[in-house]
Amino acid sequence: MRTEDLDQKSQSLYEHLGELRFRLVRMVWILLIATGICYHFSEPVFDFIRAPIAPYLPGGGLIYTGPLDKFMAHIKIAFVCGIIVSCPLWLYQVWKFVAPGLYQNERKYSMGFIIAGSGLFVSGAAFSYYVVLPMAFHFLMNYGGTTDKAMISIEQYLGFFTQMCLMFGVSFELPLIISILGMMGLVSQKFLKDKRRYAIMTLAVAAAIITPPDLMSMVMMLIPMVLLYEIGVIMVGIFERKRETEIRQNQRE
DSSP states (O other): OOOHHHHHHHHHHHHHHHHHHHHHHHHHHHHHHHHHHHTTTHHHHHHHHHTGGGGGGGOOOOOOOOHHHHHHHHHHHHHHHHHHTTHHHHHHHHHHHHHGGSSSSGGGGGHHHHHHHHHHHHHHHHIIIIHHHHHHHHHHHHOOSSSSSSOOOOHHHHHHHHHHHHHHHHTTTHHHHHHHHHHSSSSOOOHHHHHHHHHHHHHHHHHHHHSSSSHHHHHHHHHHHHHHHHHHHHHHHHHHHHHHHHHHHHOOO
């Protein structure tokens, strides 16, 4: 390989790493600002977060054992809310990093990427809050009878709640991730269809790891993830047909 080619590749890699650093720094600033804004609303948000487990707690409240526990809980709440509220902004940074690897005509989908990504993330978090968590708590808090009473700490609950909402939010981005990989030419609709059984197996393992240790919660996560995978397969096929049509049109011209 010629020295000029090596220099060009090194320069290209250096530029990509520089762009990645630039976008990550911007995302950090976005999250910090959003967290600061959300901190002022942490009290009513905390009441909202506590609601799914409140019926199973003595007095409807969580406990804390350290003087800083409640303060740190509000910081964590503000951070999670900052992630959700600023979703369109940090997704835009992700798109700006990915866009150079796409065809010129595919870069016009930036607004659709941001809207779809934000909607999917919020939908995943909402699905976790309104569907999965109530079912999980009903099973976990009633398991073994009602003689024993739960005393859950703020730290334990927020860790569990945050993990569930964020993981469901990220998992609901699956069709968007698959679509981008397809637009970049890294996967094809045929490849996704041929590897469907392996994909479903991987999703089942992921659902078992992420959700609480009960079958119902796992199934409640696996079903939408499989549906989202199939949506991603359809979207990749649509983009492939559009690309082939545009290539034929360019060849005629």
